[in-house]
Amino acid sequence: MRIAPLLAGLVLTACLPRPPDYDPDSAGGGGVLALEPGATVDFGEVYVGCARVQELYATNEGDEALVLELITLLQAIDSLTWSKADASPYPWVLQPDERRLLGKLTIVGGYAIEESSVGVVSIQSSDPDAESVDVDVRAQVTGEMVTDGFEAGQWDMDILFTFDRSGSTMDEVMAIENKIDDFVEGLRGAGVDFRMLGVTEIDGCQSSGIPWIDNSYSGEAAAGVFSDMISAQPSASVASQGLLRAENALAASDSGGCNEGFLRDDAMLHIIGMSDGPDTSPDDYNAYVDTQIARNKAPFETVYHGIGAETACGDALAYDGFLVAASTTQGYWISLCDGDWWEEVPGLGTNLVNRGDRLTYPLSQEPLEWSLSVDLDGTALDAADFSYDTETVSVVLGASVAPMPGTLVKIRYFPEPVCE
16 A cells, blocks of 8 residues: 555654753853963962952853853952952853953961962853862962060150259259269169260250260269269359250250260150259240150150259249149159158159050051050960050050069061062
8 A cells, every 4th residue: 555645754753753852061062161360370479468369260262152150269268258250140151252250369468378278269150071160279378477575664765964053052963963873773773775964054065075874884983974964064044944954955966966866766755853943944834845745756755853842941942844844744853842852863763764654565567456466474465455556656555454564565466568
């Protein structure tokens, strides 16, 4: 029997299997993923405190569209972050030969770590040969901590004596000279790095041939030099101008002056005046004080101290002027009205040592604030027990943890880096 051609076609069609649904994963296409800089992103050496950025690109090197289904950062240290190139949601589609910025990796150097893997960028795509690619992110963080050491209260100090050496004060001058040995030995025993200068001339200069006394001198040797420094007796009209004399002496510490180099930037300044009557300096008392306070870089103080009468007593009149200066700066006072007042001169040295700020510690370099740590005689402080003052580049301890004088204070930190 013959079958008609049309019917034969129908019978043949009915016998063929049905074509499967289209599945792009089995179609042999899907694009080809190529990454820049590759399967490893290496930040190289990053200094503590510096940030570095690496961009990650993808190119479709296939003949069909490439679908980027998801990109995530995994197993990352805290200082490594990933940011998408744009806010559009996944999936992203790359046409053949299309190159696209996927995002940026940013690392901020924290504590030093050896060269190692710091995270993984996982990329899922339609590339049949690379459906899931892990990009290894590597870095080395380097840096050396600085340790600044201090002894609480033992700040360097520059000490200027400005004496009224007139006929009426000869006994007072001699009494102080006899106690300078003990005054100096007290400073030396406390381990304080000091410089000391005595002046009587209104220009603030002295002719001992020694620029200043420091802790290399024994008490006895210092007393001899000090007597030479204050041996000149100026005219009565200027002898009592102690505030002006001190200002002139300190101005002469500048380059080319007779006291060149006496003042230091990192030392407290103590100005000690002596007279048996009012200070007769021509300007306003507070102006002299303000000039010297402005001279010193905080937190190093300028403090005035006095040896004189607070009120008239015996042959002495109130030491007006220096009383104002000492009160303004909360300095130490030895009253000529007290019997055996000269016995207090060594105690003045003790007061100078104790006046050293036990809460504020200027650092040698600007720190990365988050890296600061403090310990007192080997005991670490909690972060809540101290703060950092950016203006003075200093660590300030809380009053509740104020160390005793002589306590060893160690402050460790990473210095602020110079980043590329």
